[in-house]
Ligand SMILES: NC(=O)C1=CN([C@@H]2O[C@H](COP(=O)(O)OP(=O)(O)OC[C@H]3O[C@@H](n4cnc5c(N)ncnc54)[C@H](OP(=O)(O)O)[C@@H]3O)[C@@H](O)[C@H]2O)C=CC1
C-alpha cells in the first residue's frame with residue numbers, strides 16, 4: 575500500500591520547451607517512442623500522470639498540455655522532468671505533444687473531445703494509441719473524429735489513480751489490436767486496477783467507480799458536519815472523518831475484503847453502531863445511493879445523445 579500522506583517534492587524546473595524532433599512518432603528506425611501525451615491535464619489526467627510517475631515512468635517520456643500558462647507551470651513544478659505546454663503560449667501545443675507520442679490520452683471535458691481529436695488527427699502516427707478518459711463520449715464518436723483506422727480505447731478511470739489505487743476501465747475500439755490493448759493496459763496498471771468492459775457497461779461503471787470517489791468524500795464531509803453537530807471542534811471532527819474513511823478504505827483494499835463482513839465486525843449486537851446503521855436503513859440510505867448512481871448513469875447517456 576502506498577503512503578496516502580505523500581506530498582509532491584517541490585521542484586525547481588520551469589516549464590520547458592517541448593522538442594518533438596528528438597524522438598518522432600516513428601523513430602528513424604521505424605520504432606515507436608515511449609512518449610505518453612496527456613492532452614488536457616486537469617484533475618483526471620493529472621491523477622493518471624501522477625500514478626504513472628509513482629509507478630516508475632520516466633518523466634522525460636511524459637508531455638502534458640493545458641490551456642493556461644499558469645497551470646502548465648504548476649504541473650512542471652509538481653512533476654519534475656515532464657514537459658508541460660500551455661495553449662495560450664503555444665497554440666499548436668496539442669499537435670506538438672501528439673506528434674511523436676506512442677500513446678495519447680485525451681482528458682478534456684466531453685464537449686471538447688471531438689474538436690481535440692480532429693485537431694490532432696494529422697499529427698498522429700497510424701500506430702499511436704488514442705485513449706479517451708471522457709465520460710459519455712462513445713467509441714463511434716471518437717473514431718468518427720480521428721483518422722480512419724486509428725487505434726482507440728475508451729477508458730473510465732478515477733482520481734485515486736494518483737496514488738496508484740484507481741480503477742481504470744478499458745474498452746477497445748474497432749481498430750485496436752490485442753497487442754495495442756495490452757500495451758495500454760500495461761501502462762494504465764500503474765494507475766490502479768485495470769478492468770476490461772463492453773461499451774454498454776461504461777456508463778454503469780462510471781456511476782460506481784468513476785464518480786465513486788466523490789461519494790466517499792461526500793460521506794466524509796457529512797461525517798465531519800455530524801461531528802460538529804454533536805459538539806466536536808470542527809478541525810478535530812474533520813480529522814476524525816478523514817482518517818476514518820481513509821482507514822476503512824485501507825481495510826477494503828486488503829485482498830478478499832468483504833465490506834459487509836467488515837461492517838459487521840464494527841457492529842456490536844445492541845450497541846451504538848447497530849443503532850446508527852438501523853437509522854440509515856430506516857431512512858433508505860441504500861436506495862438513495864442507488865438512485866444517485868442511476869442518475870449519474872442516466873446523465874452519461876444524456877450527454878452521449880447531446881454529442882451525437
Ligand atoms: N474528474 C474525474 O474524477 C473524472 C473525470 N473524467 C473525465 O476526464 C475529463 C476531464 O475531466 P477533469 O479532469 O475533471 O476536468 P478538468 O477541468 O479538471 O481538466 C480539463 C483540463 O483540460 C484542459 N484543456 C481544456 N481544453 C483544452 C484544449 N483544447 N487543449 C488542451 N488542454 C485543454 C484544461 O486546461 P486549463 O487547466 O488550462 O483550463 C484542464 O487542465 C472529462 O472528460 C471527464 O469526463 C473521467 C473520470 C473521472
Ligand SMILES: O=C(O)[C@@H]1CCC=N1
Pocket residue numbers: 709780784785
Ligand atoms: O463528473 C463527471 O462527469 C466525471 C465522470 C466521472 C467522474 N467525473
